[in-house]
Amino acid sequence: MTAARLTLPSPAKLNLMLHILGRREDGYHELQTLFQFLDYGDELTFAVRDDGVIQLHTEFAGVPHDSNLIVRAAKMLQQQSGCALGIDIWIDKVLPMGGGIGGGSSNAATTLLGLNHLWQLGWDEDRLAELGLSLGADVPVFVRGHAAFAEGVGEKLTPVDPEEPWYLVLVPQVAVSTAEIFSDPLLTRNTPPIKVRPVPEGNSRNDCLPVVARRYPEVRNALDLLGKFTEAKLTGTGSCVFGGFPSKAEADKVSALLTETLTGFVAKGSNVSMLHRKLQDLAKETGTRYS
Numbered sequence: 001m002t003a004a005r006l007t008l009p010s011p012a013k014l015n016l017m018l019h020i021l022g023r024r025e026d027g028y029h030e031l032q033t034l035f036q037f038l039d040y041g042d043e044l045t046f047a048v049r050d051d052g053v054i055q056l057h058t059e060f061a062g063v064p065h066d067s068n069l070i071v072r073a074a075k076m077l078q079q080q081s082g083c084a085l086g087i088d089i090w091i092d093k094v095l096p097m098g099g100g101i102g103g104g105s106s107n108a109a110t111t112l113l114g115l116n117h118l119w120q121l122g123w124d125e126d127r128l129a130e131l132g133l134s135l136g137a138d139v140p141v142f143v144r145g146h147a148a149f150a151e152g153v154g155e156k157l158t159p160v161d162p163e164e165p166w167y168l169v170l171v172p173q174v175a176v177s178t179a180e181i182f183s184d185p186l187l188t189r190n191t192p193p194i195k196v197r198p199v200p201e202g203n204s205r206n207d208c209l210p211v212v213a214r215r216y217p218e219v220r221n222a223l224d225l226l227g228k229f230t231e232a233k234l235t236g237t238g239s240c241v242f243g244g245f246p247s248k249a250e251a252d253k254v255s256a257l258l259t260e261t262l263t264g265f266v267a268k269g270s271n272v273s274m275l276h277r278k279l280q281d282l283a284k285e286t287g288t289r290y291s
Contacts (some may be wrong), residue, residue, distance in 0.1 A: 098175045
């Protein structure tokens with residue numbers, strides 16, 4: 001008998017703003033950022049195995065199997081839950097690696113939520129988010145699945161509901177080193193914290209943008225071109241650049257003009273991740289409660 005397969009989305013995220021407040025003693029930076037999801041992403045397919053083996057069948061160039069965040073997430077959940085089952089995993093990879101749109105972190109979160117469902121572990125979101133944090137600072141927001149104002153290194157989350165425009169996301173064909181950007185002596189590291197709640201509109205600055213634009217002409221070019229049509233922003237440390245539009249038609253129109261020379265895609269902003277919408281539908285179908 002072949003195991004039933006479950007396919008789940010693994011959405012992208014945008015940082016609508018990113019302020020760097022200072023550097024901590026442990027070397028990490030204290031941040032304030034606003035996360036929103038896109039209805040656009042990878043798809044992961046899972047099939048349960050009864051022999052305890054965790055096998056990712058899709059190869060990633062330059063990433064050894066056991067170093068992949070998907071495999072690490074699955075193994076960590078298996079160990080901490082004491083589950084004897086295994087899993088076969090396939091991924092249809094759409095999101096660029098190292099683009100600042102959360103590809104690896106999102107894949108890890110989809111793995112945790114998918115396996116919690118398939119292995120019937122019954123873990124709640126808090127427990128999964130805590131495990132996710134040990135894999136990466138951006139994993140918890142994907143586990144929780146709601147747009148959020150994030151503080152600390154990105155792990156203290158307050159749910160928010162910003163507008164949900166259509167976005168054009170441009171993908172400069174360059175890998176930005178996050179470590180390099182955060183160690184740049186010219187990086188702003190003393191932005192005053194936003195203390196007002198809810199976070200006031202109009203705080204859309206990304207403190208990393210000047211450093212990234214200076215070091216990477218491809219990113220600077222994308223910002224300049226998109227900036228002719230709308231406010232062009234950088235997500236995370238890049239390389240992806242994005243701008244909001246009131247309708248799909250308008251985003252598509254600008255996309256048609258710019259993607260002759262640049263790679264990009266159009267996607268709807270969403271305050272509830274498409275992964276969570278899918279899991280809620282599954283819970284309704286099976287009559288189980290979705291945490």
